[in-house]
Structure formats: structure tokens, C-alpha cells
Amino acid sequence: MYGKGLRPLSLITAAAVALTLAAALFWAPNDAYLGFLQKIFYVHVPLAILTLCGFVAAGLMAVAHLRTRDPRWDMRSYVAIHISLIFGVAVLITGSIWARGAWGHWWVWNDPTLVSFLLVMLLYATYQPLRFAIEDPERQARYASVFAITAGAFVPINFAIVRLAPAYVHPRTLSNISGNLPGRMQVVFYLALFAVTLLWITLWRFEMTAKHVAAQLRQLQNLVGEASDEAPARRSAAPSLTHAGSVS
Amino acid sequence: MAPLPLHTAGPYVAAAYIAFFLIVLIYVAIMATKLTRNERTLSELTEQVKRRQRAGDDNGR
Numbered sequence: 001m002y003g004k005g006l007r008p009l010s011l012i013t014a015a016a017v018a019l020t021l022a023a024a025l026f027w028a029p030n031d032a033y034l035g036f037l038q039k040i041f042y043v044h045v046p047l048a049i050l051t052l053c054g055f056v057a058a059g060l061m062a063v064a065h066l067r068t069r070d071p072r073w074d075m076r077s078y079v080a081i082h083i084s085l086i087f088g089v090a091v092l093i094t095g096s097i098w099a100r101g102a103w104g105h106w107w108v109w110n111d112p113t114l115v116s117f118l119l120v121m122l123l124y125a126t127y128q129p130l131r132f133a134i135e136d137p138e139r140q141a142r143y144a145s146v147f148a149i150t151a152g153a154f155v156p157i158n159f160a161i162v163r164l165a166p167a168y169v170h171p172r173t174l175s176n177i178s179g180n181l182p183g184r185m186q187v188v189f190y191l192a193l194f195a196v197t198l199l200w201i202t203l204w205r206f207e208m209t210a211k212h213v214a215a216q217l218r219q220l221q222n223l224v225g226e227a228s229d230e231a232p233a234r235r236s237a238a239p240s241l242t243h244a245g246s247v248s
Numbered sequence: 249m250a251p252l253p254l255h256t257a258g259p260y261v262a263a264a265y266i267a268f269f270l271i272v273l274i275y276v277a278i279m280a281t282k283l284t285r286n287e288r289t290l291s292e293l294t295e296q297v298k299r300r301q302r303a304g305d306d307n308g309r
Contacts (some may be wrong), residue, residue, distance in 0.1 A: 009264070022299065023259075034257075035257055036257040036258060036261060037257035037260055037261060039261045040260065040261055040265075043264060043265060043268050049267070052284065075288070086271060086275055089271060090267065090268050090271045090272075092263040093267045093268075093271070094265075094267060094268060097260050097263050097264045098260065098264060100260065101256075101257060101260035114301040148265055199272070203272075203275065205274075206279060207279065210279055210283060210286070213283075213286055214282070214286055217286055217290060220290075220293055221289070221293065224293055224296055224297060237260050
């Protein structure tokens with residue numbers, strides 16, 4: 001179901017990422033202040049935007065789960081958080097590399113933007129252990145949804161509060177993107193945002209397809225009778241689609 | 249402050265882009281491993297179903 005159209009989507013994503021890379025490195029002009037180092041902007045900022053949007057989207061999917069009690073929404077929320085966490089790690093790494101080149105430090109502890117992003121990441125790093133700690137699949141899904149909604153609501157609040165705080169070294173995101181960027185930089189930035197959005201959607205659908213296939217296989221194993229009844233069910237942080245018979 | 253010259257900024261930019269692609273690559277590699285495992289399970293199940301069908305046919309005769 002989720003795998004439908006995944007191949008063309010993957011090809012479009014790969015093309016968009018390659019085009020963005022070429023445009024960022026060879027077409028966008030060098031920044032007057034940071035020079036060539038500013039090219040990291042085209043990967044770092046879109047990744048950060050998608051990470052935070054992904055967490056919010058996961059919260060909305062969790063709302064749908066609590067409203068409908070359909071475990072497929074829990075799976076969608078789980079995968080959205082997983083992909084956003086991976087993107088978040090990339091944000092921290094690319095940001096640290098940029099910080100080292102621009103400011104001479106890998107990390108600056110007194111900047112609210114950096115520390116708040118780390119806090120969001122640490123908050124979401126507890127999502128998987130939380131799930132793993134709960135054995136009953138239905139209770140696990142319910143608690144995880146409550147977590148995803150609470151943390152998802154925290155993300156925009158945190159973002160707004162950070163914008164009100166004085167900036168130390170990290171520039172304020174989304175205040176100087178559209179206004180101050182020269183034409184070609186702006187085009188490349190929006191292209192990068194589009195490419196990273198496509199990448200997020202592709203990876204989300206890729207993982208959803210994989211999880212769906214794995215759940216169908218488990219169901220098939222049970223039908224064939226291969227899975228031993230005596231073996232205890234393996235505890236997992238991943239949502240179970242089979243417990244409510246929702247694999248279709 | 250003057251911008252960093254290309255030979256100084258270049259490695260940072262390269263490192264950032266390589267880190268990004270490496271993360272995506274590792275993720276895809278892990279997913280590919282899981283896909284291979286699923287494929288193996290599916291072929292085992294198919295084989296088991298075929299064996300049962302053959303056994304059922306033999307009993308029917």
C-alpha cells in the first residue's frame with residue numbers, strides 16, 4: 001500500500017537532491033561574510049526545518065491515533081519521529097561543522113538556538129525507551145501518542161520562545177531567509193527545502209512500506225503456524241500492526 | 249572578518265555534505281538489510297506452503 005509509487009518518488013528525490021547539490025556548490029554565489037563556508041546553509045537549514053516539522057507532523061498523527069484508535073496512525077507517528085530524529089542528528093553534525101568553521105568552536109553552550117535544538121533532540125531520544133518500557137502493545141501505542149502530542153506541541157512553543165531570546169552567535173532562522181537572501185541564493189534555498197522535504201517523505205514511505213511488509217510477514221507466519229506458540233513474544237519499541245488486525 | 253579562503257572552507261563544506269549523505273546511506277543500508285531478511289523469511293514461508301501442498305496432494309491420492 002505504502003510502496004505504491006515509491007520508485008518514481010525515489011528517482012525524483014534523487015534527482016532533486018543532485019540538482020540541489022550542483023546548484024548550491026556551483027550556481028549559488030558565495031556569501032560576502034562567510035564565503036564558501038556558507039554553502040553548508042543549503043543542507044543544514046532545510047534539515048532543521050524538516051526535523052521540527054516532522055516532530056509536529058508526528059504529533060498530529062498521534063492525535064489521529066488517539067481519536068480513531070487505529071494502530072496505523074501510531075505506526076505513522078512512530079516512523080515520522082524516527083525519520084525526524086535521523087534528520088536531527090544530521091542537523092547537529094552539519095551545524096557543528098559549520099560552527100567550527102565560522103566561530104572556531106564545535107558547540108556554543110550559551111546560544112539559545114543551539115541548546116534548545118539539543119533539548120528537543122534529547123526529549124525525542126526518550127521516545128523509543130518509553131515505548132520499549134511498556135509491554136502491552138495497546139498501552140504502548142496510547143502512551144507513545146500522548147508523548148508525541150505533548151512533545152509535538154513543545155516544538156513550536158520552544159521555537160517561538162527562542163526567537164524572543166537575544167541571539168548570541170546563531171542567526172535567527174526564518175527571519176532573514178526570504179528578506180535578505182539575494183535572488184540566486186533564495187532560489188537554491190527553496191530548491192534545497194523542496195529536495196529535503198521530498199527526501200523526508202521518501203524515507204518515511206520507505207520505512208512505512210518495510211514495517212507494513214514485516215507485519216504482513218508476521219501475520220503470514222502465524223497463519224502458516226511457523227511461529228512457535230511456546231516462544232515468548234519479543235518485546236519491541238516498534239508499533240505492532242498485527243494486534244488489532246490492521247494489516248491489510 | 250574576511251571570509252575563509254576556499255582551501256580552508258572547502259574541507260568543512262565537504263565534511264558537512266559527506267556527513268549528510270553518509271547518514272542517509274547508513275539508514276538505507278540498514279533498511280536494505282531488513283528487506284533482505286524479510287525476503288528470506290518470505291521464501292522460507294513459500295517453501296513451507298509448497299511442501300504442505302505437496303504433502304496434501306500425496307495424502308489425497
